[in-house]
Amino acid sequence: MGQAIRLKLKRWPGNLLAIGLVALWLFPIFWAVLTSLKTRAQQDRLVPLFLFHPTLDNYNEIFTVSRYEVAIRNSLIISIASTFFVMVLAVCSGYVLGRVRLKHGRDIAMWILSLRMIPPVAVGVPFYLLFVRLGWIDKHLALIAVYTAVGVPFAVWLVQGFFIEIPRELDEAATLDGLTETETLWRVLIPVALPGISVAAIFTFIFTWNEYLLAYLLTTSRAKTVPLAVSENILEYHVEWGRIMASSMIVILPMLVIVFLLQRYIVRGLTLGAVK
Amino acid sequence: MAQADVRNDLETMVETHRKREVVRRRGPQLSWQIYLLLLPTILYLLIWTIWPLVYAVGVSLFRYNLMRPDLIKFVWLANYARAFNSSVFKGSLEVSATFTVAAVSSQFLLAFFLALVLDRTMRGIGLLRTLFIIPVFLSPTVVGLLWRNMYFADRGVVDYLFTRVGLPAVHWVGQASTSMAGVLIMDAWEWTPFVALVLLAGIQSVPPDIREAAELDGLNTFQYAWRILLPTLRPVILVVLLIRTIDTFKTFDSIWNLTRGGPGNSTYMLSIFATQTGLTGGEIGLATAMAVLMAVVSNIVGLVLVLYLGRREFSSNS
Numbered sequence: 001m002g003q004a005i006r007l008k009l010k011r012w013p014g015n016l017l018a019i020g021l022v023a024l025w026l027f028p029i030f031w032a033v034l035t036s037l038k039t040r041a042q043q044d045r046l047v048p049l050f051l052f053h054p055t056l057d058n059y060n061e062i063f064t065v066s067r068y069e070v071a072i073r074n075s076l077i078i079s080i081a082s083t084f085f086v087m088v089l090a091v092c093s094g095y096v097l098g099r100v101r102l103k104h105g106r107d108i109a110m111w112i113l114s115l116r117m118i119p120p121v122a123v124g125v126p127f128y129l130l131f132v133r134l135g136w137i138d139k140h141l142a143l144i145a146v147y148t149a150v151g152v153p154f155a156v157w158l159v160q161g162f163f164i165e166i167p168r169e170l171d172e173a174a175t176l177d178g179l180t181e182t183e184t185l186w187r188v189l190i191p192v193a194l195p196g197i198s199v200a201a202i203f204t205f206i207f208t209w210n211e212y213l214l215a216y217l218l219t220t221s222r223a224k225t226v227p228l229a230v231s232e233n234i235l236e237y238h239v240e241w242g243r244i245m246a247s248s249m250i251v252i253l254p255m256l257v258i259v260f261l262l263q264r265y266i267v268r269g270l271t272l273g274a275v276k
Numbered sequence: 277m278a279q280a281d282v283r284n285d286l287e288t289m290v291e292t293h294r295k296r297e298v299v300r301r302r303g304p305q306l307s308w309q310i311y312l313l314l315l316p317t318i319l320y321l322l323i324w325t326i327w328p329l330v331y332a333v334g335v336s337l338f339r340y341n342l343m344r345p346d347l348i349k350f351v352w353l354a355n356y357a358r359a360f361n362s363s364v365f366k367g368s369l370e371v372s373a374t375f376t377v378a379a380v381s382s383q384f385l386l387a388f389f390l391a392l393v394l395d396r397t398m399r400g401i402g403l404l405r406t407l408f409i410i411p412v413f414l415s416p417t418v419v420g421l422l423w424r425n426m427y428f429a430d431r432g433v434v435d436y437l438f439t440r441v442g443l444p445a446v447h448w449v450g451q452a453s454t455s456m457a458g459v460l461i462m463d464a465w466e467w468t469p470f471v472a473l474v475l476l477a478g479i480q481s482v483p484p485d486i487r488e489a490a491e492l493d494g495l496n497t498f499q500y501a502w503r504i505l506l507p508t509l510r511p512v513i514l515v516v517l518l519i520r521t522i523d524t525f526k527t528f529d530s531i532w533n534l535t536r537g538g539p540g541n542s543t544y545m546l547s548i549f550a551t552q553t554g555l556t557g558g559e560i561g562l563a564t565a566m567a568v569l570m571a572v573v574s575n576i577v578g579l580v581l582v583l584y585l586g587r588r589e590f591s592s593n594s
Binding site (some may be wrong): 014047100108115118122153156227241245261 | 309310311314318320321324328329331332335343358361377388389390393394396398401402404406407409410411413414415417418420421423426431432433436465467468475526528529533534547550551554560563564565566568570571574576578579582
């Protein structure tokens with residue numbers, strides 16, 4: 001685990017450096033939390049305020065004044081559903097592209113990855129035009145379908161990388177035990193690839209949760225997602241910073257928990273898409 | 277004893293042969309089922325990505341303003357010509373390119389350093405790394421807004437802290453000369469942790485014998501990084517460079533919320549130009565043409581990087 005060589009620092013200086021750098025890096029988050037606990041008057045000082053009487057007004061207002069819970073509910077529905085569909089497609093195709101010698105497997109894999117290079121604007125306009133005509137604007141299902149399409153390439157690439165990593169001996173052992181290909185997939189390969197699949201799922205979920213442009217184009221009020229609700233606090237002549245920070249901090253907490261529980265896998269997952 | 281050995285060898289050979297037979301026999305039988313697994317994905321992508329893309333190219337061939345749908349007119353490649361002749365377009369392309377190159381290169385160097393710093397086994401390093409990667413999981417919209425809040429001239433906390441440590445207050449996003457720097461700082465804050473953790477995983481996967489040999493040879497950290505890590509991590513580095521280059525080029529949400537492309541045109545990315553043309557101007561024909569051009573540029577850059585990587589990265593035949 002990188003123990004032989006590291007920055008030639010003795011233990012404590014090195015540890016302090018790590019802690020210090022991360023603490024410094026997190027200052028903006030710290031600032032966001034502070035701001036979320038300030039009143040408008042406290043935010044508007046010429047000299048930024050670090051010690052003050054905190055208030056939970058902002059957290060209150062986003063639910064009472066702007067019904068943030070609707071956006072949270074929408075985002076949950078859309079993100080969970082999109083992630084689910086993306087993972088189904090990604091596991092199936094990742095398996096095939098990663099373990100089966102397909103004649104054009106390489107080309108197909110590269111084609112799928114190339115889809116990731118498309119800027120959302122390019123598909124946003126056609127979707128908008130099509131959905132207006134079909135009456136699919138502001139429908140959860142429409143956004144789910146779009147997000148699934150956008151999220152598949154990256155997920156396939158990650159999952160495929162994980163499937164490639166699994167040693168062939170596992171396949172052969174399973175075959176010897178009399179398992180069919182399907183059973184092998186289900187009972188042996190998927191459990192082994194589960195870390196990678198979880199990582200792909202997390203990244204997909206977070207991507208769909210944070211996406212702004214397509215959600216902006218394709219929804220108006222009923223299917224509004226969290227990023228849209230947050231940016232609605234940018235009013236004509238002033239910005240409700242307190243509410244922006246409060247709404248952002250709320251959704252960070254569950255994400256933090258998940259990330260912390262799975263951070264080992266996340267780091268592994270990021271590399272296995274690349275390292276052979 | 278020799279006879280037993282021979283028989284063992286023979287048995288092993290038979291076993292191995294049998295295994296191979298079994299595997300080979302099962303192979304061809306399942307081929308159509310395998311395609312069945314891949315097909316839904318391909319179909320879905322064809323319908324929901326390729327078709328809209330084709331449609332987009334189609335739209336880009338029209339002069340189509342949403343606010344005057346009656347004036348829609350087929351203009352062949354006029355939108356593309358308009359884009360190429362537009363100084364704003366060329367300017368925004370330059371902004372995007374500059375931003376991408378500057379961001380990716382600076383973030384990579386910073387990430388490498390940070391990866392080495394975080395390559396420790398202290399207690400709570402897992403927590404540190406989790407906290408470190410928070411910016412990656414924030415919505416780019418929120419990141420843009422957060423930094424806009426922090427950069428506020430005079431009242432801005434960034435400038436305030438600068439003055440507290442004796443540095444001059446730079447009105448980062450208040451003037452065109454420093455706005456690119458301001459945007460780069462925000463983007464670095466958001467994405468360096470991602471690159472750093474990928475590099476970290478790569479660094480930690482260096483085989484122990486290599487590490488020990490380097491230690492025995494008395495390499496210091498810099499030499500180790502330069503002569504051993506960089507070559508070993510080449511695949512990882514190239515892949516993360518590829519992802520980050522493509523994504524950085526497409527950046528929109530964060531920069532839009534931070535500067536709206538200003539002051540002036542100093543941070544006016546191509547993505548912002550295209551989106552504004554469509555959203556604010558309603559000129560979706562022109563906007564789509566620009567988006568298509570963006571996709572083409574990304575694909576070219578991506579193709580170059582991938583070919584350089586070697587297609588082995590993407591095949592199951594490796």
